[in-house]
Amino acid sequence: MTRTSEAAASGDGLPGWMAHIGEGTEMGRLVREHDWASTPLGPPTSWPSPLRNAVRLCLSSRFPMIVLWGEELIEIYNDGYRPILGDKHPTSLGASAKEVWVEIWEVLEPLADEVMGKGGSTWDEHGLLVMERHGYPEEAYFTWSYSPIFLSDGSVGGIFDVVTETTAEVLAERRLACLSAVTTMILDAPRVTDVAAGAISALARWNADIVDADVYLRVGDGVALVSTTRADTASPVDPDLVRQVSEGGPARVIGGDAAGRLPAEHVIVRLGEPHDDLTGVLVAGLNPRRAYDADYRSFIDLVASAIGAAIDAAYRRAVELDEYRQISDTLQEAMLRPASDLPTVAARYLPATGGLSVGGDWYDVIDVGPTSRAIVVGDCVGHDLEAATAMGQMRSATRAMLLDGLAPDQVLERLDRFAARTAHAFASTVVCAVIDREAHTLTYASAGHLPPLLVGTDRTRWLDEVGGVPLAVHPGAERRSATTELQRGDVVVLYTDGLVERRGEVIDAGLQRLEAAARQLHGEPVNAVADGILRRALSGAERFDDVVLVVKHLDH
Structure with a gap:
């Protein structure tokens, strides 16, 4: 057939070559009805043979294909390709690919240039493209190949793209790997807290589909956060919803839509x-x-079922071994964590990455008189249930001693003897400080703990005049207090070693980071100082230890 005969009009006014292409398909009909004269391609009667042949092949195939023609890469595609466009169809027909795919053109342009400029071809397998085709930026994966369509003079007139979406395949493989990792980590976990920590450890590494995760356990009338992948322990959802689900309520989805066409923010199950x-x-x-x-x-x-089955097995084992009471008591104690913010105090607790959210680090803020407030920070060795148990006992004992009116050195002397009789409390460290707002003084004592930092308008000072060995190392050893005068605007910072220690680095480097951050942030509200110190001190570092930080402004 000659080009002249192909161009001859059919009975309905179409050029002869186009009259029956893609017959019986939606895109065949739309291509025939499109006003091509208004596009850079011009009327189909003027299309060169290579373009006609490419369009014939595209529209006669059920496999997703698209033709991109000319400098503007005008789109002509078949039924198989149409779902890939989502909401961009049908306005994408006859439009420039540069405009249709503007959100991913940074990725596609070098590939198109390789074909149009050099006559080469491309191949991408399971390539990630974040496209906006359903009303939101969507993570999608494709395997595709760009091939040149040559004109009679040997130049490249366009691109023939054969493509298949592999999003379902990629997601299924990724989610199966995540589920497998979770199952492996919690297999035969001996206690419910071990199940929680193991699941969170796995989810922290496989975080593409569960970007953050919290595991709660309801004990008694309360719900305790046991482990989390997040950098802080503030709930990202309404705690009442967590409680309702824990009491047998249905799973809750936060955000999204009922039809499942849009992303959601959180699910509680x-x-x-x-x-x-x-x-x-x-x-x-x-x-x-x-x-x-x-x-x-x-x-x-599936993830929830795997974790739930492991929790059920661990619970039955704990009941059989009569260990449940220890777990329950520890979690109940964890729910008594002091308020994180007061008008002049900001406190932060971050669990070790992948560990329990109830661990060995602790703090307390206690009003011990009309003008006096005590701040205590301690660290029981470990991140497991035993450390959490010891932490709860130590915190309760310390609070009782301070409320009885004991001075910091007296508190540590009694804690020494208490720790010697308490399982898993050996070598715990603690610093105890009492601030007298009327006398403008701070009295403190330390048992092997890192020194508090005092930052003023024109001074920075480590409170290291007194120290001593950790608790229970030498029970009965004399403990001493030191008192320093306070000035208006002073801020005192107490913390645990997780804030300043990094693997492969001397601790002095971490202390210098802390001092520099506290000096830069001086004058800000206490909660801003606390959050700023955490950002600066922990930036770029994986947390292998729990972190406690307490910032106290001393104007009041």
């Missing part, structure tokens, strides 16, 4: 069977670039 004494809850932060659809829900349900 019960873990395992509800028991009279204990129920687990998972709060999962969701991928903001994936719709919370049926497949996503199924993945979350």
Whole structure:
């Protein structure tokens, strides 16, 4: 057939070559009806043979294909390609790929240039493209190849793109690997807290679909955060919703839509069977670039089922071994953590990455008189249930001693003897400070703990005049207090070693970071000082230890 005969009009006014292409397909009809004369391609009667042949091949195939023609890369595609466009169809037909795919053109342009400028071809397998085709930036994966369409003079007139979306395949493989990692980490975990820590450890590494995660356990009338992947322990969802789910309420989805076409923010789901004494809850932060659809829900349900089954098994084992009371008491104690912010005090607790959210580091803020306030920071060795148990006992004992009116050195002397009789409290460190607002003094004592930092308008000073060995190392050893005068605007910073220690680095470097941050932030509100110190001191470092930070402004 000659080009002249191909261009001859059919009975309905179409050029002969186009009259039956893609017959019986939606895109065949739309291509025939499109006003091509208004596009850079011009009327189909003027299209060169290579373009006609490429369009014929594209529209006759059920496999996703698209033709991009000319300098503007005008789009002509088939039924198979249409779902890839989402909401961009049908306005994308006859439009420039540079405009249709503006959000991913930074990725596609070098590939198009390789074909159009050099006559080469490209191949990408499971390539990530973040495209906006369903009303939000969507994480999607594709395998595609760009090939040149040559004109009769040997130059490149356009691109022939054969493509398949592999998002479902990539997500299924990734989610299966995540589920496998979680299952492996919690297999035969001996206690419910070990299940929580193991699950969180796995989810912290496989965080593409569960971007952050919290595991709660309901004990008695309260719900305790046991482990989290996040940098802080402030709940990202309404605690009342967590409590409702823990009490047998349905799973809750925060954000998204009922049809599952849009991303959601969080899902709250019960873990395992509800028991009279204990129920687990998972709060999962969701991928903001994936719709919370049926497949996503199924993945979350599988993860929750795996964790729940492990919790159920560990709970039954604890009941059989009569260990449940220790676990319950420890979690109940953890729920008594002091308020994180007071008008002149800001306190922060960050668990070690992948560890329990109830660990060995602790703090307390106690009003011990009309004008006096005590601040205590301590560190029991370890991040496990035993450390958390010792922490609860030490904190309760310290609070009772201070409320009895004991001075810091007297508190440590009694804690020495108490720690010697308390399991897992050996070598705990603690610093105890009492601030007298009327006398403008700070009296402190330390048992092997890193020194508090005092920052004023024109001074910075480490409070290291007194020290001593950790608790229970030499029970009965004399403890001493030191008193320093305070000035208006002073800020005192107490902390645990997790704030300043990094692997492969001397501790002096961490102390210098802390001092520099505290000096730069002096004059800010206490909560801003606390958050700023955490950002500066922990930036770029993985936390292998719990962190406690207490910042006290001394104007009041």
